[in-house]
Amino acid sequence: MLRDSRVAVLLALVVAGSVLSVVLALTRPDPVGAGEPPGTTGTTAPGFRAADLVGPGGDALSAAVRSLPLTLSYDHRDLDGSLAAATALMTRRYATVFTRSFDRRVRPFAARRRAVAQGLVRGAGVVRTDDDENAVCLLYVDQVLVEARGLTRDDEPEVIARSRVRVDLVLVGGAWKIAGIRAV
Numbered sequence: 001m002l003r004d005s006r007v008a009v010l011l012a013l014v015v016a017g018s019v020l021s022v023v024l025a026l027t028r029p030d031p032v033g034a035g036e037p038p039g040t041t042g043t044t045a046p047g048f049r050a051a052d053l054v055g056p057g058g059d060a061l062s063a064a065v066r067s068l069p070l071t072l073s074y075d076h077r078d079l080d081g082s083l084a085a086a087t088a089l090m091t092r093r094y095a096t097v098f099t100r101s102f103d104r105r106v107r108p109f110a111a112r113r114r115a116v117a118q119g120l121v122r123g124a125g126v127v128r129t130d131d132d133e134n135a136v137c138l139l140y141v142d143q144v145l146v147e148a149r150g151l152t153r154d155d156e157p158e159v160i161a162r163s164r165v166r167v168d169l170v171l172v173g174g175a176w177k178i179a180g181i182r183a184v
Contacts, residue, residue, distance in 0.1 A: 057126035060135035060169045063176035065124050068167060071098070071181065072119025072143045076110040090178045091170055098181075116147035117160065133171040138184070140164055 067089040074082035083102050087095035109115060123140040130136075143161040168180035 057129040057135045057137070060129070060171075060176050061124055061126050061137050064137040064139060064167045064169060064178070065121050067176075067178055068139055068141060068165070068181070069119035069121060071178065072141060072161075073117055074102075074106055074110055075116045076114050077116075079107055079110055091172060094177075094179050094181075113145070113148040115145055115149075117143055118146050119143050127166065135169045135176070137167045137169065138164065139167055 070089060071086040073086075083099060086102070087098060090098060110117075120142045121139055122142060125138050127136040127138050141161075141163050142159055143163070144159050164184050166180075166182045166184050167178060168182075169176045170179040171177075
């Protein structure tokens with residue numbers, strides 16, 4: 001008899017917990033930006049807000065959030081301008097590596113599809129700071145086609161890459177420069 005009452009109490013607690021979970025899930029407001037398609041304005045995706053970081057890595061992270069979208073954005077009508085805007089944010093050494101990759105991959109794709117792509121930051125954080133002049137950040141980014149052969153004006157932007165990237169930054173002459181970008 002005692003065992004049956006324990007089972008009944010336990011069953012009642014499980015049912016009450018389940019009902020409470022459903023009620024909380026149904027009454028919770030949606031987070032900002034939930035379910036929105038990739039945006040096409042600005043350099044961050046809907047719902048992303050950069051944190052106010054004070055201390056080691058904060059300035060480097062802010063630079064990464066501002067710079068990475070420019071490195072992932074290009075317009076087939078001005079590929080040289082797109083490349084110049086991206087490499088201006090990089091160390092000389094990495095700009096050389098980036099230019100080779102851009103010329104091999106982006107130029108042919110952009111010309112063939114008449115593509116205009118935009119990079120959007122979805123999330124970001126500091127991985128580590130080695131000293132006051134070197135930092136490593138992790139960014140979640142989308143690259144979307146906002147115009148291209150095959151897309152109509154009524155189409156949503158087409159996500160062409162969704163990536164997690166490690167961004168190495170170096171302080172050069174008082175400005176944070178990208179010293180490397182690697183997919184992780």
